[in-house]
Amino acid sequence: MLLLDGNSNYAERLSDERVRALLSSPKLLRDYEAKLDAKRRNSLPIGHERPVLRARKQKHRSVSADTQLTTTSARSSSFDRSHTLNRGSSTSPSSGYDSHSESGTSMHIDQKSSYYNTPRSRVFTNAINALSEGTKTGNKRAKYESANSLEESKAEGTRITKRQKFNQFKENGEYVVERIESIESFNGNPIFFVKWFGYPPETNTWESLDNVMECALFEPFIESLYTRFEIIISTMTTEIEAEIAEKSLVFDITTLKVNDLDKYDPFILKADLILLAQFRVCRSRSQREQEKIRKRVINMMLMKPVYYRRKQQLIGLRTFQERMNQVEQAAPITVENVVDLEMIDSAFKYVKESFAGKNVKMQDDPPIGCKCENECAPLSSCCARMADSYFAYDKAGRLRIRPGEAIYECNSRCVCNEECVNRVIQRGRSNKLCIFRTSNGCGWGVRTEKPVRKGEYVCEYVGEIITSEEANDRGQTYDAIGRTYLFDLDYNTSGESVYTIDAALYGNVSHFINHSCNPNLAVFPFWINNLDINMPRLAFFSLRPIKAGEELTFDYVRTDYENLSAAEKVSCRCGAENCRKVLF
Numbered sequence: 112m113l114l115l116d117g118n119s120n121y122a123e124r125l126s127d128e129r130v131r132a133l134l135s136s137p138k139l140l141r142d143y144e145a146k147l148d149a150k151r152r153n154s155l156p157i158g159h160e161r162p163v164l165r166a167r168k169q170k171h172r173s174v175s176a177d178t179q180l181t182t183t184s185a186r187s188s189s190f191d192r193s194h195t196l197n198r199g200s201s202t203s204p205s206s207g208y209d210s211h212s213e214s215g216t217s218m219h220i221d222q223k224s225s226y227y228n229t230p231r232s233r234v235f236t237n238a239i240n241a242l243s244e245g246t247k248t249g250n251k252r253a254k255y256e257s258a259n260s261l262e263e264s265k266a267e268g269t270r271i272t273k274r275q276k277f278n279q280f281k282e283n284g285e286y287v288v289e290r291i292e293s294i295e296s297f298n299g300n301p302i303f304f305v306k307w308f309g310y311p312p313e314t315n316t317w318e319s320l321d322n323v324m325e326c327a328l329f330e331p332f333i334e335s336l337y338t339r340f341e342i343i344i345s346t347m348t349t350e351i352e353a354e355i356a357e358k359s360l361v362f363d364i365t366t367l368k369v370n371d372l373d374k375y376d377p378f379i380l381k382a383d384l385i386l387l388a389q390f391r392v393c394r395s396r397s398q399r400e401q402e403k404i405r406k407r408v409i410n411m412m413l414m415k416p417v418y419y420r421r422k423q424q425l426i427g428l429r430t431f432q433e434r435m436n437q438v439e440q441a442a443p444i445t446v447e448n449v450v451d452l453e454m455i456d457s458a459f460k461y462v463k464e465s466f467a468g469k470n471v472k473m474q475d476d477p478p479i480g481c482k483c484e485n486e487c488a489p490l491s492s493c494c495a496r497m498a499d500s501y502f503a504y505d506k507a508g509r510l511r512i513r514p515g516e517a518i519y520e521c522n523s524r525c526v527c528n529e530e531c532v533n534r535v536i537q538r539g540r541s542n543k544l545c546i547f548r549t550s551n552g553c554g555w556g557v558r559t560e561k562p563v564r565k566g567e568y569v570c571e572y573v574g575e576i577i578t579s580e581e582a583n584d585r586g587q588t589y590d591a592i593g594r595t596y597l598f599d600l601d602y603n604t605s606g607e608s609v610y611t612i613d614a615a616l617y618g619n620v621s622h623f624i625n626h627s628c629n630p631n632l633a634v635f636p637f638w639i640n641n642l643d644i645n646m647p648r649l650a651f652f653s654l655r656p657i658k659a660g661e662e663l664t665f666d667y668v669r670t671d672y673e674n675l676s677a678a679e680k681v682s683c684r685c686g687a688e689n690c691r692k693v694l695f
Contacts (some may be wrong), residue, residue, distance in 0.1 A: 300319070344387075362410075443543055465574055468578075500516070512635075552684055559663060569653060573618055
């Protein structure tokens with residue numbers, strides 16, 4: 112009898128007795144089929160490539176503890192496809208040992224210790240079916256169960272088998288890492304030999320660092336090998352630290368890219384040290400790869416202190432963000448710095464409202480309020496009409512007056528309620544903002560996280576209200592450092608300015624708004640309960656539609672800058688087409 116394998120490419124003539132023996136013994140039949148499959152693989156032409164799995168990143172996915180598995184991507188490795196290593200057992204000059212997928216001495220850790228509450232995982236989304244179809248051995252695989260049947264089993268409390276999990280992953284186009292066998296070096300870069308759940312050892316693949324570092328098994332695997340080579344790694348680390356001290360090597364912070372710093376991972380450094388240890392154990396002569404890894408290790412060791420500075424910075428910014436949103440519980444404000452390692456001044460205190468400084472008294476009980484019969488409107492006898500001014504808002508709550516004109520909102524003595532159209536600023540800020548570090552040398556700035564319509568209220572300029580005499584004294588100090596947060600309340604044209612808002616040490620989000628010669632915000636004086644003509648409050652409204660992600664700016668200068676002395680002039684960096692080149 113002539114017996115053919117599944118691909119009908121290989122044949123062997125068997126006697127009837129041999130056939131009956133195979134059919135009567137499942138074990139003999141499996142061994143015989145495995146033998147045929149091995150012949151087929153060994154006869155593949157040189158240069159034959161197995162398909163490479165590709166994937167995309169996705170959010171972490173937890174896998175149940177009964178299998179201790181995790182999904183991960185198997186995108187085409189960082190090395191060229193033509194250099195893809197064959198599956199199965201492997202020997203690499205960096206380790207000096209063989210790595211077998213089913214061997215009891217394989218380099219993998221106990222799966223029970225690899226389960227974490229927050230696993231690092233990545234999901235396969237573009238896997239190929241040829242891997243499961245072209246490498247079948249033994250009995251045929253069962254048909255895949257539907258996801259609905261698996262969900263029904265979960266709902267009924269039925270224990271889900273590994274086969275059902277495997278079928279579910281296949282339904283979703285996912286592949287799952289069962290264990291990481293070993294780590295080797297390819298052109299000086301770490302690669303990892305991966306065993307896939309539900310697939311035979313012949314389908315094991317070599318994966319790049321990017322493909323496995325999100326896997327839940329990655330960190331335990333690295334820790335296990337790091338412990339194994341701990342003595343050798345300690346010796347190498349001492350040698351490298353001595354070289355750094357001897358050559359006075361330092362990290363060049365001028366070339367720092369914060370995005371690259373955020374990608375720093377101590378486990379990547381450990382992986383490189385493991386590779387160097389494996390080279391040393393097997394006494395490899397591959398100096399080119401070792402030197403490439405060594406340079407990378409030195410750079411990461413120099414970067415390590417800067418990395419921890421970055422971690423401290425992120426903690427500080429997050430703390431400031433939380434405290435700020437506790438003080439002002441309106442639309443949230445985020446803080447972001449992807450430019451440098453600067454922190455927000457620790458001396459700055461976030462406040463919600465302006466407060467009186469030394470020798471300053473603030474009124475809080477208005478002498479009069481409107482008594483509009485129906486609702487407050489432009490033609491009613493509202494607060495603005497009583498102050499001989501214009502009604503500020505339209506029905507949508509947007510400005511209908513020109514920059515420089517005053518706003519008189521309804522106060523505590525008015526008969527209207529909080530929903531009155533003339534109480535826009537009182538209802539608070541409603542737009543999400545972000546305090547961010549600018550890349551043009553202008554320090555911190557503020558951008559809007561959603562579109563802003565023309566004439567929409569943005570925020571109020573708040574701080575410590577001080578006298579003009581005190582402002583003159585503080586101004587000399589601020590001029591010396593080239594920065595000032597003094598805002599004169601000089602909207603009473605009948606006399607000189609009496610009060611000034613100082614937002615240097617006390618303020619809100621407006622403290623971080625930058626100047627522009629072509630601004631998208633304007634400052635409007637307004638009065639509510641404090642009707643002192645010399646002490647208006649200041650509000651920012653949009654001059655034009657503002658796109659989401661656009662920086663918010665206003666013009667710091669309200670006088671002719673050419674009349675200032677040369678000593679008072681500060682260069683402007685706003686970058687606008689009509690930039691005056693001088694700030695003040």
